[in-house]
Amino acid sequence: xxxxxxxxxDSGLGGLTVVRALRSRLPHESIVYLGDTxxxxxxxxxxxxxxxxxxxxxxxxxxxxxxxLVIACNTASAVALDMLxxxxxxxxxxxxxxxxxAAVEIAASGPKPVHKIGVLATARTVATGAYTRxxxxxxxxxxxxxxxxPLLVPLVExxxxxxDVPRLAAERYLEPLIHADAGVIVLGCTHYPVLRSIIxxxxxxxxxxxxxxxxxxxxxxxxxxxLLESRGLGAPASERGSLELLVTDLPASFSQMAExxxxxxxxxxxxxxx
Amino acid sequence: xxxxxxxxxDSGLGGLTVVRALRSRLPHESIVYLGDTxxxxxxxxxxxxxxxxxxxxxxxxxxxxxxxLVIACNTASAVALDMLxxxxxxxxxxxxxxxxxAAVEIAASGPKPVHKIGVLATARTVATGAYTRxxxxxxxxxxxxxxxxPLLVPLVExxxxxxDVPRLAAERYLEPLIHADAGVIVLGCTHYPVLRSIIxxxxxxxxxxxxxxxxxxxxxxxxxxxLLESRGLGAPASERGSLELLVTDLPASFSQMAExxxxxxxxxxxxxxx
Numbered sequence: 001x002x003x004x005x006x007x008x009x010d011s012g013l014g015g016l017t018v019v020r021a022l023r024s025r026l027p028h029e030s031i032v033y034l035g036d037t038x039x040x041x042x043x044x045x046x047x048x049x050x051x052x053x054x055x056x057x058x059x060x061x062x063x064x065x066x067x068x069l070v071i072a073c074n075t076a077s078a079v080a081l082d083m084l085x086x087x088x089x090x091x092x093x094x095x096x097x098x099x100x101x102a103a104v105e106i107a108a109s110g111p112k113p114v115h116k117i118g119v120l121a122t123a124r125t126v127a128t129g130a131y132t133r134x135x136x137x138x139x140x141x142x143x144x145x146x147x148x149x150p151l152l153v154p155l156v157e158x159x160x161x162x163x164d165v166p167r168l169a170a171e172r173y174l175e176p177l178i179h180a181d182a183g184v185i186v187l188g189c190t191h192y193p194v195l196r197s198i199i200x201x202x203x204x205x206x207x208x209x210x211x212x213x214x215x216x217x218x219x220x221x222x223x224x225x226x227l228l229e230s231r232g233l234g235a236p237a238s239e240r241g242s243l244e245l246l247v248t249d250l251p252a253s254f255s256q257m258a259e260x261x262x263x264x265x266x267x268x269x270x271x272x273x274x
Numbered sequence: 275x276x277x278x279x280x281x282x283x284d285s286g287l288g289g290l291t292v293v294r295a296l297r298s299r300l301p302h303e304s305i306v307y308l309g310d311t312x313x314x315x316x317x318x319x320x321x322x323x324x325x326x327x328x329x330x331x332x333x334x335x336x337x338x339x340x341x342x343l344v345i346a347c348n349t350a351s352a353v354a355l356d357m358l359x360x361x362x363x364x365x366x367x368x369x370x371x372x373x374x375x376a377a378v379e380i381a382a383s384g385p386k387p388v389h390k391i392g393v394l395a396t397a398r399t400v401a402t403g404a405y406t407r408x409x410x411x412x413x414x415x416x417x418x419x420x421x422x423x424p425l426l427v428p429l430v431e432x433x434x435x436x437x438d439v440p441r442l443a444a445e446r447y448l449e450p451l452i453h454a455d456a457g458v459i460v461l462g463c464t465h466y467p468v469l470r471s472i473i474x475x476x477x478x479x480x481x482x483x484x485x486x487x488x489x490x491x492x493x494x495x496x497x498x499x500x501l502l503e504s505r506g507l508g509a510p511a512s513e514r515g516s517l518e519l520l521v522t523d524l525p526a527s528f529s530q531m532a533e534x535x536x537x538x539x540x541x542x543x544x545x546x547x548x
Contacts, residue, residue: 037319038313038319038323039313043310044431045311045524046524049312049522049523150428150432151425151428151429151432151434151439153428154424154425155425157318157422159426164438165425165442165443165446168438168439168442169439172404172439177506249319249323250318250319
């Protein structure tokens with residue numbers, strides 16, 4: 001089993017930020033990634049629809065014999081993590097608990113006391129209250145303020161990642177969080193790290209000070225590493241991990257984005273039907 | 275057959291602008307509308323995926339015994355009209371030919387000679403060249419310039435329909451069309467009429483003059499009326515047309531938007547599985 005690949009899925013290309021972090025931290029692990037580009041975005045859909053889509057993605061990956069499943073999509077993690085853990089006979093890791101832990105650590109370690117964590121996420125992730133529960137399990141002294149930022153996914157998918165439009169969109173979404181005095185901002189969607197510097201600059205401009213921004217990709221890769229180690233599932237150190245990219249639509253444009261995110265070693269994506 | 279309803283489908287809520295025009299022009303006709311909200315948007319997907327999605331939408335409507343099919347989505351019209359006409363045993367109307375005709379008429383009738391028609395549309399609609407072909411069948415003297423405007427659909431779906439962000443997005447998309455001296459602008463996506471005044475204002479600001487904007491909903495309703503009359507398929511004048519709204523996800527938020535678009539007489543939407 002330890003030689004089997006990790007299965008990673010997302011609604012589209014956002015989960016590549018998690019793949020990048022996994023490959024950097026766990027270079028011996030092989031990865032099969034599935035981006036559900038025929039049905040992206042998930043964050044504006046109902047829970048029932050997201051559950052159905054997540055189940056079909058997981059099924060593709062379990063049929064390929066993955067040893068663990070990483071839900072590299074905040075919306076699917078918020079909605080479908082418990083269901084997939086109950087239904088599947090293998091470890092399942094989401095991106096919300098790792099991101100929440102990282103935010104709580106930063107809140108506890110900074111020079112100024114932080115009472116509130118702001119979360120930018122999709123409408124669906126905010127509606128589930130998943131970050132509120134995840135932070136609540138770690139600290140009873142921190143309040144979570146969720147802000148739906150639905151336009152950031154299409155901005156990233158279209159490559160509008162600099163200039164006035166993403167800046168104004170980031171300011172509009174951050175304003176309520178800064179106004180409520182959030183001391184840490186969590187990027188609660190795996191697409192948002194692409195806009196990280198725009199979001200950091202906007203938060204600094206609105207608040208007049210530096211506000212730390214948490215991207216859950218790194219924290220998730222660390223959680224996957226700890227899980228593999230605790231279960232004795234880590235790949236042998238002699239291995240060099242491979243990467244396979246599967247998508248449900250538009251493999252050519254996905255391959256381009258994968259190369260931009262992962263570097264020139266990225267393989268071409270293969271299209272599959274769900 | 276003349277008592278059967280019209281079937282209308284779109285990727286989401288944009289096609290409601292066509293429903294509004296149909297109900298105003300053809301008040302005796304009953305309509306069954308299907309919005310594929312579980313898979314919206316279509317305009318960023320591949321042709322094969324759009325063909326598959328359009329075929330499954332058409333199948334739902336033909337099973338309900340509709341007498342004619344209206345593809346109230348420019349992307350699906352551009353990609354799937356010929357296929358559906360070949361496969362189905364009933365009249366199929368798209369939104370592109372009616373919109374192109376209206377633009378050609380305006381170009382011919384204005385005080386100033388117009389040589390170029392600008393089309394704002396999804397990436398997929400522009401890539402198909404459907405407007406270029408449709409205008410070319412009507413006039414050999416008019417050039418069509420297509421401009422992909424993919425962010426306008428999520429802006430409308432999110433309700434960001436006023437203020438700086440839609441204004442800047444409209445200016446950015448219109449700039450190449452105005453620079454190329456387009457004398458008419460076609461809204462080549464059924465979502466865009468919601469942003470019509472923003473687009474008109476941006477075109478006037480960039481060009482320093484009034485530029486007519488064509489919305490294909492009215493022209494499509496006129497084409498459907500002419501088709502029904504020519505085939506003797508019109509509903510009896512004694513009838514009062516009914517309306518049924520079907521969606522593949524999120525019926526509650528769709529019903530709200532339908533009421534905003536169609537007025538308080540709009541029925542609640544029902545969710546179906548495809």
